[in-house]
Amino acid sequence: MESITELRVRYAETDQMGIVHHSNYVIWMELGRSDYLRMLGQSYSEWEALGIRLVVAGLELTYRGPSFYDELIQIRTTLKEATRRKIVFGYRVMRKDALLVEGESRHLVAGTDGKARTLPEELLAWVQKG
Amino acid sequence: MESITELRVRYAETDQMGIVHHSNYVIWMELGRSDYLRMLGQSYSEWEALGIRLVVAGLELTYRGPSFYDELIQIRTTLKEATRRKIVFGYRVMRKDALLVEGESRHLVAGTDGKARTLPEELLAWVQKG
Amino acid sequence: MESITELRVRYAETDQMGIVHHSNYVIWMELGRSDYLRMLGQSYSEWEALGIRLVVAGLELTYRGPSFYDELIQIRTTLKEATRRKIVFGYRVMRKDALLVEGESRHLVAGTDGKARTLPEELLAWVQKG
Amino acid sequence: MESITELRVRYAETDQMGIVHHSNYVIWMELGRSDYLRMLGQSYSEWEALGIRLVVAGLELTYRGPSFYDELIQIRTTLKEATRRKIVFGYRVMRKDALLVEGESRHLVAGTDGKARTLPEELLAWVQKG
Numbered sequence: 207m208e209s210i211t212e213l214r215v216r217y218a219e220t221d222q223m224g225i226v227h228h229s230n231y232v233i234w235m236e237l238g239r240s241d242y243l244r245m246l247g248q249s250y251s252e253w254e255a256l257g258i259r260l261v262v263a264g265l266e267l268t269y270r271g272p273s274f275y276d277e278l279i280q281i282r283t284t285l286k287e288a289t290r291r292k293i294v295f296g297y298r299v300m301r302k303d304a305l306l307v308e309g310e311s312r313h314l315v316a317g318t319d320g321k322a323r324t325l326p327e328e329l330l331a332w333v334q335k336g
Numbered sequence: 337m338e339s340i341t342e343l344r345v346r347y348a349e350t351d352q353m354g355i356v357h358h359s360n361y362v363i364w365m366e367l368g369r370s371d372y373l374r375m376l377g378q379s380y381s382e383w384e385a386l387g388i389r390l391v392v393a394g395l396e397l398t399y400r401g402p403s404f405y406d407e408l409i410q411i412r413t414t415l416k417e418a419t420r421r422k423i424v425f426g427y428r429v430m431r432k433d434a435l436l437v438e439g440e441s442r443h444l445v446a447g448t449d450g451k452a453r454t455l456p457e458e459l460l461a462w463v464q465k466g
Numbered sequence: 467m468e469s470i471t472e473l474r475v476r477y478a479e480t481d482q483m484g485i486v487h488h489s490n491y492v493i494w495m496e497l498g499r500s501d502y503l504r505m506l507g508q509s510y511s512e513w514e515a516l517g518i519r520l521v522v523a524g525l526e527l528t529y530r531g532p533s534f535y536d537e538l539i540q541i542r543t544t545l546k547e548a549t550r551r552k553i554v555f556g557y558r559v560m561r562k563d564a565l566l567v568e569g570e571s572r573h574l575v576a577g578t579d580g581k582a583r584t585l586p587e588e589l590l591a592w593v594q595k596g
Numbered sequence: 597m598e599s600i601t602e603l604r605v606r607y608a609e610t611d612q613m614g615i616v617h618h619s620n621y622v623i624w625m626e627l628g629r630s631d632y633l634r635m636l637g638q639s640y641s642e643w644e645a646l647g648i649r650l651v652v653a654g655l656e657l658t659y660r661g662p663s664f665y666d667e668l669i670q671i672r673t674t675l676k677e678a679t680r681r682k683i684v685f686g687y688r689v690m691r692k693d694a695l696l697v698e699g700e701s702r703h704l705v706a707g708t709d710g711k712a713r714t715l716p717e718e719l720l721a722w723v724q725k726g
Contacts, residue, residue: 217500217510218357218493222350222405225710228652229348229622233478236619240477240536250477251536262618267655272710275352276500276511320615320662347630347640348623355580358522359492363608366489370607370666380607381666392488395527402580406630406641450485450532478619480612482665487608535612 209242211281215273225272231299231307232265238283239295239311246332257318258325260293264312271306273299279306288333290324291315339372341411345403355402361429361437362395368413369425369441376462387448388455390423394442401436403429409436418464420454421445469502471541475533485532491559491567492525498543499555499571506592517578518585520553524572531566533559539566548593550584551575599632601671605663615662621689621697622655628673629685629701636722647708648715650683654702661696663689669696678724680714681705 213234221227239260240250253260273279280300287294292314299307317323325333343364351357370380383390403409410430417424422444429437447453455463473494481487499520500510513520533539540560547554552574559567577583585593603624611617630640643650663669670690677684682704689697707713715723 216493217351217496218359220352221347222352222354223649223651223710224352227348228655229619229626232619232622233476236477249536254535259613261613261659263659265618265655265657265659269651269653269655275514276509320613346623347626353519353521353580358525359489359496362489362492363606366607379666384665389483391483391529393529395488395525395529397525399521399523399525406639450483477611478617481607482610482612482614484612489608 207245207284209238209245209283211238211241211283213237213279213281215275215277215279217275220275225274228267228269231267231269231309234279234281234299235265235283235295235297235309235311238281238297241281242283242285242295243333246335248332253329256329258323258329259316259318259320260313261316261320262311263292263314265309267307267309269307271304273301273306277301285333286310288330290327290330291322293333337375337414339368339375339413341368341371341413343367343409343411345405345407345409347405350405355404358397358399361397361399361439364409364411364429365395365413365425365427365439365441368411368427371411372413372415372425373463376465378462383459386459388453388459389446389448389450390443391446391450392441393422393444395439397437397439399437401434403431403436407431415463416440418460420457420460421452423463467505467544469498469505469543471498471501471543473497473539473541475535475537475539477535480535485534488527488529491527491529491569494539494541494559495525495543495555495557495569495571498541498557501541502543502545502555503593506595508592513589516589518583518589519576519578519580520573521576521580522571523552523574525569527567527569529567531564533561533566537561545593546570548590550587550590551582553593597674599628599635599673601628601631601673603627603669603671605665605667605669607665610665615664618657618659621657621659621699624669624671624689625655625673625685625687625699625701628671628687631671632673632675632685633723636725638722643719646719648713648719649706649708649710650703651706651710652701653682653704655699657697657699659697661694663691663696667691675723676700678720680717680720681712683723
């Protein structure tokens with residue numbers, strides 16, 4: 207299963223090299239996993255309301271090509287791993303069929319205090335159904 | 337009285353026009369008022385610890401010239417008005433003697449719930465001493 | 467005439483007050499005017515390809531209420547003034563019928579060198595048809 | 597050799613979790629490598645003036661702990677690898693002795709057109725002296 211997030215590149219996301227600044231893909235990946243959860247029928251804001259946080263523990267990005275102002279971009283998000291303590295998402299940032307950036311984000315399950323906790327069984331089952 | 341904030345322009349702050357994107361001056365003004373309060377001997381994080389928020393109610397910026405990557409920039413901040421309900425800061429963003437941007441921000445005093453409240457007398461006296 | 471830009475609030479756009487950081491409305495206004503030009507049948511990237519830049523000369527924002535993570539927001543953009551040297555856009559940022567932020571941006575027409583120039587008659591007529 | 601970049605956390609860099617949003621470390625790493633080059637006696641803006649770009653090809657970050665508004669943070673940057681085609685920087689983001697984030701960025705040498713080129717021998721020797 208894969209969620210697809212579409213966005214149009216913002217002017218503020220470009221830099222003086224004339225391309226999207228590389229930090230923005232990290233933000234786009236976050237939009238991707240937010241839409242992945244929404245596609246499953248729940249939003250991350252509902253998780254937060256339940257007192258659950260997904261704390262970012264690691265990021266990896268490989269940049270294959272630039273993107274430009276005003277382009278339509280797709281973020282394709284998949285679930286790579288989910289346990290009660292850890293969730294890993296994978297991302298492909300595309301311009302139509304061209305792969306621009308590949309990435310992965312690793313998250314630890316935490317409470318509102320930022321301390322580690324375990325994901326309730328029903329939420330784990332729900333996220334794994336993807 | 338005036339506080340001076342020095343910063344070096346970040347690459348990520350530029351846009352494809354080759355200049356600093358205009359939204360960053362709003363963030364720089366925030367650095368300016370943060371340093372203004374610190375110059376008076378307290379930081380805005382201490383205000384937040386006291387349960388006081390300065391909610392942004394209005395902004396005005398006039399752009400006179402661009403700034404560029406890697407430049408040293410000064411934000412000169414003054415207090416224009418302070419009452420128990422409202423605080424107004426003024427800003428001049430400078431490259432040495434060249435005025436790049438002039439701005440003003442208006443703030444309402446609020447509690448942690450975002451609702452209006454009044455500034456304690458001692459905090460008002462303290463901010464007015466500037 | 468009015469263009470409508472819809473967006474969903476990004477997590478990265480929030481701050482520790484739990485609301486959208488006020489600087490993001492400046493970026494959203496830019497999305498608004500970009501869509502305004504697109505609604506007229508041309509995009510700002512086409513203007514840039516013609517060697518024309520709209521340099522930001524001034525901003526005014528009045529904040530009436532906060533917006534929150536994951537909300538759907540509308541930016542309603544209008545043209546307030548257009549001459550061969552200057553263009554002024556107006557903005558209303560809304561959550562459904564609730565007005566959150568009102569704003570205005572003033573722009574000067576410039577060439578790729580950042581120097582003032584005049585807008586070609588046909589482009590002026592085109593932008594005024596809005 | 598190691599360069600040290602000091603910064604104070606900006607309010608705009610926090611998110612509604614009450615900590616610095618994870619995307620900002622990517623921007624801080626960029627400040628780190630910019631200062632690394634400056635420590636060697638040249639700035640990246642001089643490289644750009646010579647027609648040389650360091651295109652970001654990859655990023656890795658491991659997050660070990662959060663940082664907060666108004667804190668003083670250090671970015672410790674080292675050169676991990678430098679050839680005529682590729683440069684790798686390593687980063688440690690610290691609060692005093694506490695390691696918050698470790699990271700690495702991989703860069704390809706390119707010209708102003710974004711196409712791959714080789715670093716001039718004298719620039720390579722210069723960056724390797726670090």
